[in-house]
Amino acid sequence: MTADAHELAGLSTTGERQAVIGATGAAPGKDWVIVTRGIRRDYDMGGEVVHALRGVDLAVRRNEYVAIMGPSGSGKSTLMNIIGCLDTPTAGEYWLNGVLVSAMKDDELARVRNREIGFVFQTFNLLPRATALHNVELPLVYAGVPAAERKRRAIEALERVQLADRMDHRPNELSGGQRQRVAIARALINNPAILLADEPTGNLDSQTSEEIMRVFEGLANSGQTVIMVTHEPDIAAHARRVVVLRDGRISSDERRDAFVSKLAATI
Amino acid sequence: MPFFEAVRLALAQIRVQKLKSFFTLLGVMIGVMFLIAVVSIVQGMGNYVEDAFAGKFLGVNTFNVRRFPDFNMGDVTEAEWRAWQRRPLVTVEDAMAIRDALPAGTRWAIEDARWLAAQSPYVASGPQALVQAVTPEYFAIKNLVVTQGRAFNEQEDRLGAPVVVIGTEVAEHFFPALDPIGKELRIGGLPFRVIGVLEKQGTVFGVPLDRQVLGPFHSALHRFTGARRGLYGVVVQAPSAEAMPEVQATVRELMRRRHKLRPAQDDDFVLESSESALTTWASIKRYLVLAGIFLPAIGLVVGAMVIMNIMLVAVAERTREIGIRKSLGARRRDIMAQFLVEASTLSTFGAAIGIGLGIGLSKLVAAVSPLPASVATWSIGVAVLLGAGVGIVAGIYPAGRASRLDPVVALRAD
Numbered sequence: 001m002t003a004d005a006h007e008l009a010g011l012s013t014t015g016e017r018q019a020v021i022g023a024t025g026a027a028p029g030k031d032w033v034i035v036t037r038g039i040r041r042d043y044d045m046g047g048e049v050v051h052a053l054r055g056v057d058l059a060v061r062r063n064e065y066v067a068i069m070g071p072s073g074s075g076k077s078t079l080m081n082i083i084g085c086l087d088t089p090t091a092g093e094y095w096l097n098g099v100l101v102s103a104m105k106d107d108e109l110a111r112v113r114n115r116e117i118g119f120v121f122q123t124f125n126l127l128p129r130a131t132a133l134h135n136v137e138l139p140l141v142y143a144g145v146p147a148a149e150r151k152r153r154a155i156e157a158l159e160r161v162q163l164a165d166r167m168d169h170r171p172n173e174l175s176g177g178q179r180q181r182v183a184i185a186r187a188l189i190n191n192p193a194i195l196l197a198d199e200p201t202g203n204l205d206s207q208t209s210e211e212i213m214r215v216f217e218g219l220a221n222s223g224q225t226v227i228m229v230t231h232e233p234d235i236a237a238h239a240r241r242v243v244v245l246r247d248g249r250i251s252s253d254e255r256r257d258a259f260v261s262k263l264a265a266t267i
Numbered sequence: 268m269p270f271f272e273a274v275r276l277a278l279a280q281i282r283v284q285k286l287k288s289f290f291t292l293l294g295v296m297i298g299v300m301f302l303i304a305v306v307s308i309v310q311g312m313g314n315y316v317e318d319a320f321a322g323k324f325l326g327v328n329t330f331n332v333r334r335f336p337d338f339n340m341g342d343v344t345e346a347e348w349r350a351w352q353r354r355p356l357v358t359v360e361d362a363m364a365i366r367d368a369l370p371a372g373t374r375w376a377i378e379d380a381r382w383l384a385a386q387s388p389y390v391a392s393g394p395q396a397l398v399q400a401v402t403p404e405y406f407a408i409k410n411l412v413v414t415q416g417r418a419f420n421e422q423e424d425r426l427g428a429p430v431v432v433i434g435t436e437v438a439e440h441f442f443p444a445l446d447p448i449g450k451e452l453r454i455g456g457l458p459f460r461v462i463g464v465l466e467k468q469g470t471v472f473g474v475p476l477d478r479q480v481l482g483p484f485h486s487a488l489h490r491f492t493g494a495r496r497g498l499y500g501v502v503v504q505a506p507s508a509e510a511m512p513e514v515q516a517t518v519r520e521l522m523r524r525r526h527k528l529r530p531a532q533d534d535d536f537v538l539e540s541s542e543s544a545l546t547t548w549a550s551i552k553r554y555l556v557l558a559g560i561f562l563p564a565i566g567l568v569v570g571a572m573v574i575m576n577i578m579l580v581a582v583a584e585r586t587r588e589i590g591i592r593k594s595l596g597a598r599r600r601d602i603m604a605q606f607l608v609e610a611s612t613l614s615t616f617g618a619a620i621g622i623g624l625g626i627g628l629s630k631l632v633a634a635v636s637p638l639p640a641s642v643a644t645w646s647i648g649v650a651v652l653l654g655a656g657v658g659i660v661a662g663i664y665p666a667g668r669a670s671r672l673d674p675v676v677a678l679r680a681d
Contacts, residue, residue, distance in 0.1 A: 081675050084594070086593075086594060086674045086675045086678070087674075087675050106598075106599060107598045107599060107600075110593065110596050110597060110598040110599075110601075111596065111598070113593075113594060113595065113596045114595065114596020115596070119594050119595070121678075125587070125590075125591045125594070125678065126591075127588055127591060129276075129279070138592070138595050139595045139596055141272070142592075142595060142596040142597050142598070142601060143596065186595070190596075
């Protein structure tokens with residue numbers, strides 16, 4: 001595959017990635033949405049230090065669709081929390097959309113989460129007492145968008161996930177697939193740099209999972225950068241690039257085709 | 268987090284959990300209720316003392332010359348009391364001397380009173396009547412209106428005519444369904460002719476003014492009221508408020524001379540005016556206002572603690588919600604504001620109910636007692652502010668806790 005073809009598939013070559021990761025301290029180019037350099041995360045568990053991440057180097061270009069895999073305890077949740085700016089690394093650099101976020105304070109991180117990141121969780125994490133519309137509006141509330149515009153944009157977002165007719169329903173009046181679509185609409189409402197999904201199909205049956213995966217596929221095709229954490233290989237196989245973590249380090253980082261053929265071989 | 272949204276959320280919470288909210292808000296409700304009620308009652312009593320009591324009981328621009336103060340509500344020591352008992356009596360001679368010394372335009376009356384039994388040819392017994400032996404100007408000074416018949420005059424007093432003017436209750440009791448004018452009322456076994464009936468006045472500070480019987484001082488009445496053992500008082504009415512100090516000074520001077528007091532000695536009599544009664548009232552009011560601060564304060568402190576607890580529970584219950592909000596970009600201050608608004612909405616709601624209850628309570632007091640409790644508008648404003656303030660104070664700790672939650676941990680909570 002040529003460099004152009006990689007570009008079309010939303011991928012970057014290994015060499016380019018190595019180069020951008022290697023330039024410690026330098027802001028990456030505009031193309032790079034995520035660049036982590038030697039990310040470490042230690043937890044103090046009652047005097048004993050647990051090393052959840054032992055130096056993660058990751059570079060993701062705009063428009064990539066990346067799956068992060070790994071067994072439980074591999075550090076993928078920790079990495080997701082750091083990428084999502086919910087947590088900060090003990091050591092290392094994290095550049096998000098050209099900004100060094102690893103050194104940011106609480107309220108700055110909140111602002112970054114609000115503007116740059118759209119979360120989709122396994123358990124949907126919708127506010128149970130709020131309507132679908134209100135749930136979708138929430139990020140705009142914290143962005144300080146006036147009420148009328150909030151409502152207009154939230155309705156538009158719900159229309160994009162074909163749930164405009166359900167906007168006055170509360171989460172418990174919606175099916176699992178519908179709830180996850182509400183969550184996706186909420187994640188996208190602020191036009192984030194990355195859509196960050198944590199086991200997005202973990203609580204869904206296989207048919208609904210497929211449906212949600214098609215939504216992700218469509219988003220990736222339309223140019224949205226998607227990072228998806230999962231432990232299911234067939235879900236990971238929907239991404240175009242698969243990063244596998246093991247013991248707090250990246251153990252493999254491949255294009256989907258390579259991953260799929262390996263997956264086939266193991267079966 | 269927009270303000271109205273947080274308010275709406277808090278009100279929804281109250282609606283869903285009515286009983287829990289009721290108990291949560293009980294402290295604030297009771298505190299505010301007492302605040303409104305006590306302030307209303309104090310205000311009502313103030314109006315009452317200033318208008319009804321001072322006006323009706325003592326008369327306008329009027330002072331009484333007495334042996335010792337009649338309105339000494341509290342604050343009298345045993346020693347003071349004994350000293351008063353050693354004072355010289357106020358005598359009829361004193362009264363006459365005062366009359367002769369007064370400037371023109373000043374009214375003057377002897378007042379002597381006692382509760383005595385009475386009989387009429389129709390009714391042999393009844394409740395005691397407040398029998399007053401007075402000189403004629405008493406009617407004008409006390410602004411007494413005779414609705415039926417007439418008052419007695421100067422000449423009748425001088426001659427000691429056996430006539431009386433009676434209150435409406437006395438008239439109704441002793442002359443049921445009869446015209447009392449010209450009929451006979453016996454006091455101390457002696458007959459008196461009824462010549463007038465007073466306008467209905469009601470009860471002032473527990474004294475039933477409609478149970479009065481007024482007769483000429485120089486009639487036999489003064490023997491029954493015990494005038495020889497000293498007069499109840501001499502009433503003096505100055506022509507105007509401006510003239511009061513001068514008239515009082517004249518009378519004080521005269522009394523000191525009559526009692527042969529040296530300049531260094533204190534008065535051994537008292538000139539009691541509505542002003543001195545009001546001074547007494549002011550000192551009582553101080554205690555009432557203290558109670559009015561103390562009682563609500565207890566309620567509000569308890570209320571604040573309950574609200575703090577409830578908010579801590581709410582933060583614990585809604586940890587995940589906080590995590591979600593933080594993941595979507597809520598800053599610490601957004602979370603803080605949300606819980607503060609919620610806490611103060613809760614307590615303001617409680618305060619609103621407390622205001623209603625307080626108004627109800629003061630209306631109840633007004634209905635069952637002679638106090639015309641009047642709700643002070645400012646107390647409602649203070650109550651609302653206190654309500655919101657209690658919520659904010661009680662909410663700071665829980666809200667701070669919520670705002671400092673780690674989003675990763677909060678999102679993992681069930």
